[in-house]
Amino acid sequence: MIASVTLADIQGAERRIAGKVLRTPTLVDPQIAGLFLKQEYRQTTGAFKLRGATNAVLSLSSADLGRGVVTASTGNHGRALAHAARAAGGRAVVCLSALVPSNKVQAIRDLGAEVRIIGQSQDEAMLEVARAVAQGMIEVPPFDHPAVIAGQGTLGLEILADSPAPAMVLIPLSGGGLAAGVATAIRALSPQTRLIGISMERGAAMDASLRAGRPVDVTELATLADSLGGGIGLQNRLTFNACRDLLDEVILMSEDEIAAGMRHIHAVTGDAVEGAAAVGVAAVLAGKVQITGPTVAILSGRNVAAPRFAEVLAGRL
Ligand SMILES: *Cc1c(COP(=O)(O)O)cnc(C)c1O
Numbered sequence: 001m002i003a004s005v006t007l008a009d010i011q012g013a014e015r016r017i018a019g020k021v022l023r024t025p026t027l028v029d030p031q032i033a034g035l036f037l038k039q040e041y042r043q044t045t046g047a048f049k050l051r052g053a054t055n056a057v058l059s060l061s062s063a064d065l066g067r068g069v070v071t072a073s074t075g076n077h078g079r080a081l082a083h084a085a086r087a088a089g090g091r092a093v094v095c096l097s098a099l100v101p102s103n104k105v106q107a108i109r110d111l112g113a114e115v116r117i118i119g120q121s122q123d124e125a126m127l128e129v130a131r132a133v134a135q136g137m138i139e140v141p142p143f144d145h146p147a148v149i150a151g152q153g154t155l156g157l158e159i160l161a162d163s164p165a166p167a168m169v170l171i172p173l174s175g176g177g178l179a180a181g182v183a184t185a186i187r188a189l190s191p192q193t194r195l196i197g198i199s200m201e202r203g204a205a206m207d208a209s210l211r212a213g214r215p216v217d218v219t220e221l222a223t224l225a226d227s228l229g230g231g232i233g234l235q236n237r238l239t240f241n242a243c244r245d246l247l248d249e250v251i252l253m254s255e256d257e258i259a260a261g262m263r264h265i266h267a268v269t270g271d272a273v274e275g276a277a278a279v280g281v282a283a284v285l286a287g288k289v290q291i292t293g294p295t296v297a298i299l300s301g302r303n304v305a306a307p308r309f310a311e312v313l314a315g316r317l
Contacts, residue, residue, distance in 0.1 A: 004242060005146050007188040010153035010181060013055040017151060020054050020087065026162040026296070030268055034291040035284060036163055037265070038298045040155060041273045045111070047227070047301030048155055049080035049142070052177060055151030056140045057084040065090040069140045070132040072096070072125035075104030076227055076301050077142035082113035093137060095128040097121050101226060103305045121220055122230040143177030144232070144239050153181030157189075159296050165190045167293025170280030172300045173197035173250060174228040176206050176239030182298070183246035196289060197243060197250040198279040200225040200258060205232045206243055207250045215240050224258045224275030224312070227301055251289065257282040259312045265299060266313060274304035 024042050029035040040048045057069060068091035071081050078094035085092035092113040096105060098120055109115050118128045133139050141148065155178070159169060169186060171179045176197070183195045199207050202221040209215045215236040220229050232240060243250075253261075258275045261282030265273050280297030283289045 004238060005149045005153065005180065005184055007185060009146065009150040010157060010185050013051070013147070013150040014154045014157055016058050017051060017054045017154065020058070021050050023158060026159070027269065031264070032284060032291070034293065034295055035281070036166075036294060036296045037269070037281070038155070038159055038296055039269070041271065041277050041299050041302035045076070045079045045083045046303045047076035047080065048152060048178060048298070049076045050083060051154050052148035052151035052181070053077060053080035053084040053140060054087070056145060056147040057081070057088045057090065059147045060138065064138050068093065068137045070095070070129050070137040071140050071142060072122060072129045073142050075100050075108070076303055078108045078113065078115075079104065079111060079303070081140055082108050082111035086112045093132055095125040095132075097125045099220065099222075099226075099229070101305055104303055107303070143175030144236055145177075146238065149177050149181045149184070149238060149242070151181070152178045153185045155298065156182035156185030159298075160186060160189055163294050163296055166193050166296045168194040168196060168289065168291070168295040170196050170198055170283060170289065170295065170297040172228060172276050172279050172298060173199045173206050173243070174230060174276070175232050176243045178298070178300065179247060180239045180242035183242065187246050194248045195246060196283070197247045198283050199228050199250065199252055200275070200279065201252045201254050203229055204252055205230065206240070207252060209240055210244055210250060224255055224262070225253075225279060227274060227276035227303070228279070251283050253279050253282045253286065253288070257286045260285050262309070262312050272302060272304055272306075272309045273299055274301050277301050
């Protein structure tokens, strides 16, 4: 039996990563009454994943950091781990599937990590991670890891600092590290808040798993919300249980709805965010959630290729 992440773990993570990650702002949506936009896409490396990666790297002994860290990632976690390792004076290897957009691959290389591109799926990239671990490296996975979950949970503490008892928090959901961390923090400190996980219709592994009552695989499909792609791991230890126990609901968004969310966020902030970051706003716009009190949407990342964002803005996607 593996203990789950606690509020104390998240508070410890907040102290550990203070000054190493940005505290991101919350914006009142000027067009939708009651909606608050947590602008986490302004985070260093462009996504919240820096929180978990930094907490995980800073939790290692100096001997383990010296062995180097390795991960498989759909992009943002790899970028975060590359940055966190370099900031701590360590080496990072990132294994990616060929589905990961080239702008994300280049960004990871620019951060000084070694990138290995393996196969067409997260599972194939994972085999390369296993080989690196067999050679002595330390794996820091993208979501199913206590220090990663605790780091992502610091986002929940920031949300409560800005909006003490929100009626609802809208959390982009893939492997569930963000949802597990944020939901653990908010459930402990604001038990009345509704916690909604939001994924895309095309290949939502956590949703399929929650419905099946156990971790299951789904086929990976191309989607605007590419950061929400990939499986949750058939041997999932932490995030499946956390999402099952802490989320009130999971909602799925169509590609058109996600595109509308991206356009709305651009209209009110002037910023380009990636599809994964827009799913909460998309759910509000589509009427799939009702705002009954202060509602916080987590805008989780900004790593979208410029040509793709231009097509979304032009209404061609
Ligand atoms: C990773 C990621 C998510 C989903 O986080 P999980 O912890 O895998 O559920 C959402 N948005 C962005 C931008 C991400 O990079």
